Amino acid sequence: MRSLLITGAAGGVGTMLREGLRGQADEIRLFDQRPIDAGEGERALVGDIADLDSIRCAIEGCDACVHLAAIPVEAPFEAILHANLRGTWALFEAARLEGCDRVVFASSNHASGFLPVAESVGDAAPVRPDTYYGASKVFGEALGSLYHDKFGLRVACIRIGTTIPRPLEERHLSTWLSPGDLTRLVTACLASPDLGFAIVYGVSANRRRWWDLEAGRRLGYDPVDDAEAYASEIQPNPIGRFQGGPKFTDPGTTP
Ligand code: 15L
Numbered sequence: 512m513r514s515l516l517i518t519g520a521a522g523g524v525g526t527m528l529r530e531g532l533r534g535q536a537d538e539i540r541l542f543d544q545r546p547i548d549a550g551e552g553e554r555a556l557v558g559d560i561a562d563l564d565s566i567r568c569a570i571e572g573c574d575a576c577v578h579l580a581a582i583p584v585e586a587p588f589e590a591i592l593h594a595n596l597r598g599t600w601a602l603f604e605a606a607r608l609e610g611c612d613r614v615v616f617a618s619s620n621h622a623s624g625f626l627p628v629a630e631s632v633g634d635a636a637p638v639r640p641d642t643y644y645g646a647s648k649v650f651g652e653a654l655g656s657l658y659h660d661k662f663g664l665r666v667a668c669i670r671i672g673t674t675i676p677r678p679l680e681e682r683h684l685s686t687w688l689s690p691g692d693l694t695r696l697v698t699a700c701l702a703s704p705d706l707g708f709a710i711v712y713g714v715s716a717n718r719r720r721w722w723d724l725e726a727g728r729r730l731g732y733d734p735v736d737d738a739e740a741y742a743s744e745i746q747p748n749p750i751g752r753f754q755g756g757p758k759f760t761d762p763g764t765t766p
Contacts, residue, residue, distance in 0.1 A: 512536040512701070514573040516611070518560055518602060519580030521545045524617065524674050524693070528577065529553075531694025535701070542569045542580065560598035566605040575613040575701050578602045578651075583619075585642040585759065595647035603658045615700045616655050618668040620686060620712070620722070621645030624755020628685075633712070633723030641755035652710055659708035667700035667730065671713040672722070678738045682750045685719045689736035692716075699731035706730060721754055 513536065519525045520541035532539060534552065541547045542556045549555040558565035560580040570576055580602075581595045599616070606614050624641030626632060640646040648670075655666035672686035674693050688696070692715045700706065709730060712722035716734040724734065751757040 512574045514538045514540060515701070516540045516542060516570050516573045516576040518542045518566070518569075518576065518578050519617075520555075521547050522579060522583065524583075524671065525579050527674065527690040527693060528579070528697060531690065532577075532697065535698065536574070540569055540573065542566070544580075561593050561601050563601045563605060566601050567609055570602075570605045570611050571609045573609070573611045575615070576602065576606060576611055577615045577617070577697060577701075579617045581617065581647070582644065585644045588643050591643045591647050595644070596650055599647075599651040599654060603654050603664070606664060607658060607662050612663065613665045613701065613706070614655065614658075614667075615697055616651050616666060616668045618648040618652050618670045618710070619645060620670050620672050621755050621759055622648040622652065622670055624753060624759050626721075626754045627752060628721065628750055628754055630754075631721050631723065633725055636722075641753065641759045645755065645759070656708055665706045666708050667703075667706055668710045669696060669700065669713040670710065670722070672715075674713070678741045678745060681745060681748050682756050684738045684742055684745065685714075685717060685721055685750075686754075686756075687715050687717055687736075687738040688713045689715045689734075689738075692732075692734040692736050695734060696727055696732045699727065699733075703730040 515536035521543035547555040625639035638649045652668045658664045672688045678687045711726040715736040717738040753760040
């Protein structure tokens, strides 16, 4: 690949992915509202994700984009509207206008966070957002579908679980996506010749997972990590009734 754009590259997931994808493109452009020190083969770009002109400049000449820029937790609606809704529209529109025909969109498990923990689900899972944040990810998936059907973009929406270096609480034994598996999944989405439009759950091969790996496997994702390896180090704590976890599904958490 010649050029790859990563938006939101200064965030937690962006930082892990930047490491994992190093060397996979001749040039990796790192777009964020915060300045980034670019390394070899990288170019840092500062801008507002909701500004169409900025993102058009950033994506011009790119073969693919990984779109991570967003508010990653629940927040007041106006903030979500700007970064997650306008920002995601600007990204898809810039991709269309500049001829970047492959977008990997960082959706979230919170698009379906109100599914009960007892339910095991796959890519056909109904949307059950648990927050404005989760609803904004559903909007992003819908835009991806629209830009695929109408303009032929190849779009993978990854409903990311919990991407942290290691599981820290009981829920993570089900939801963990290890940094290594994150890179494997995004790499598969960037490379698959079969990608049209897909929604895949971003989760490691955790034996306690609720989410089906099939949609990811169809694109070539082959996870190797299992959160169970850390189970003995984790203090038991309440998971709650819903997959999004109590921090997202408690009525008090919506501003
Ligand atoms: C997410 O989508 C969030 O960005 C992250 O902060 C975690 O809450 C993660 O999901 C999770 O569900 O653990």
